[in-house]
Amino acid sequence: MPSEPRLSARLFVEGPEAGRPRLDVLFEGDGGVTALMGPSGAGKTTLLTCLAGLLRPARGRIALSGEVLFDSEASIFRPPEERRVALVFQSLALFPHLSVWENVAYGVPRRKKSERKEVALSWLERTSALHLAHRRATALSGGEAQRVAIARALASEPRLVLLDEPFSALHHELRVELGAMLRELLAASQLPAILVTHDAADVARLASRLVTLDAGRITQDRSVSP
Known part of the structure; x- marks a missing residue:
């Protein structure tokens, strides 16, 4: 069957x-x-x-x-x-009043704040954006913001992206x-x-x-x- x-x-x-x-x-x-x-x-x-x-x-x-x-x-x-479904829009929709790591940590489920930060920093490292962790979202270029948006999506432990x-x-x-970075991350997570x-x-x-x-x-x- x-x-x-x-x-x-x-x-x-x-x-x-x-x-x-x-x-x-x-x-x-x-x-x-x-x-x-x-x-x-x-x-x-x-x-x-x-x-x-x-x-x-x-x-x-x-x-x-x-x-x-x-x-x-x-x-x-x-x-x-x-639903545990991550959605990355063309407009990215990062929170302008939060730092980069806080944006990523926002989507991390069921963790203490210190643990959410640790997970966020880990995903920022995987998306080559760790150096941006303490910047405001409004200070990012288009490519930097896209890396952060991808990190936030994958940090949310989704079942579908x-x-x-x-x-x-x-x-x-x-x-x-x-595109190459995203392909590798999705393949590694088997999402x-x-x-x-x-x-x-x-x-x-x-x-x-x-x-x-x-x-x-x-x-x-x-x-x-x-």
């Missing part, structure tokens, strides 16, 4: 026009990085926000690592803070450098990840699978050759 995939999501999100849903998909996955591509308005960010618990679908079901996070028929909806165009504002050399991107080079560098969305539906799902 085949085992259940680590992530299984059957989602329907209503659109502004009758008969044209924002999202109507069956999405399943296990490990590795899945790249999500498609034109603007295709439903890519909608899929991520549903998985993260920031948007409640009209109907469907989401199960992650054997735990049901959403089931419209059973009236189950786990809030974002209970969602990345919404995390490298779009960076120049080519930095995209390549941070499944979904990467929204418009850049085919990001797919080639990071992903083992490519899913294409158009008008809220999956139009392509294939493996990516290394």
Whole structure:
């Protein structure tokens, strides 16, 4: 009997026009990085926000690592803070009033403050950002802020990592450098990840699978050759 995939999501999100849903998909996955591509308005960010618990679908079901996070028929909806799903937005959303290490420590679950700081510094070291630990988030460059955002996401002990165009504002050399770093960190932690991107080079560098969305539906799902 085949085992259940680590992530299984059957989602329907209503659109502004009758008969044209924002999202109507069956999405399943296990490990590795899945790249999500498609034109603007295709439903890519909608899929991520549903998985993260920031948007409640009209109907469907989401199960992650054997735990049901959403089931419209059973009236189950786990809030974002209970899902252990890390989401890195294009805008990064670091807290401007906190230092870098405090930003990373904020997401560390179930620890004393001293232990959260230790975990935060460890992840900053792994993302080559330890020297930034005591800076304010507002004093960071785009690349520095992205390293901190990745450290904060992984420090939260997630079961799934969602990345919404995390490298779009960076120049080519930095995209390549941070992409390589992220690939190594995800491989070491064996975490499944979904990467929204418009850049085919990001797919080639990071992903083992490519899913294409158009008008809220999956139009392509294939493996990516290394």
